[in-house]
Amino acid sequence: MKRLLTTFCAALISMLVFAQSNDPILGKWQNPSGEGRIEIYKKGEKYYGKLYWIKDAAKKDTKNPDESLRKRNIQGLEILTNFTKKGNTYEGGEIYDPKSGKTYSCKMTLKNNDALDIRGYIGISLLGRSETWKRIQ
Template identity: 70%
Template sequence: MKRIILVLSAVMIAFSLFAQSSDPIVGKWENSSKEGRVEIFKRGDKYFGKLYWIKDSSKKDEKNPDKSLRDRKIEGLEILKNFTKKGNTYEGGEIYDPKSGKTYSCKMTPKGDKLEVRGFVGVSLLGRTEVFTRIK
C-alpha cells in the first residue's frame, strides 16, 4: 500500500512539474518598483493576470476613463487579459495601467525568473518594457 501511495505521489509531482514547464508564465510576479504583485493564470486557452497585492491597498482606480469605475480598489483588478501562447511569447493581450487609466496592447516573454512585459500602442516598437520577477 505504501508503495502505491509513493508511486502515485511521484506521478502527481511529475505532472505538476510538466504543467509548470509548459506554462512558465503562470504564477506570481512582482513588478520592478516592488509596488505591485500580479498572479498570472490560465482560463480556458487564454492567460490573465490579477493585481493581487499593491503597496497601498486603499488606492482607488481614480484614473479610469469610465467614471463609474473610479471608486473601485486597484487591488484585485484583472490588469492582464486575453493572452495567447505563441512559442515562448504570450501575445495578443492587453494590459491596464491603473496609474494612467490607459489600456495598452501587450506581449510578455518569460526569461527564467524574469518576465518581460511590453506595453505598446500600435506596434511593439512604440512601447515600454517592464521586467517582473517571479515570487518564490
C-alpha cells in the same frame, strides 16, 4: 475496482501537476518598483493576470476612463487579459495601467523562469514601454 480508481485518480493528479509545471509563466511576479505583485493564471487557453497585492491596498482606480469604475480598489484588478502562448512569448493580450487609466496592447516574453519582459504599446510594439518583472514565488 477500488485500486483501479485510486490509481486512475493518482495518474490524473500527476498529469495536472505536470501540465501546470510545464507552463513557466504561471505564478506570482513583482513589478520593478516593488509597488505591485501580479498573479498570472490560465483560463481555458488564454492567460490573465491579477494585481493581487499593492503597497497602498486602499488605493482606488481613480484614473479609469469609465467613471463608474473609479471607486473600485486597484488591488484585485485583472490587469492582464487574453494572452496566447507562442513559445516563450505571450501575445495578443492587453495590459491595464491603473496609474494612467489606459489600456495597451501587450507582449510578454519569458527570459528565464525568474524574469518576464512586459512590453505595453500602442499600434506596433516599437512604440511602447518595457519593464521586467521578477518571479517572487
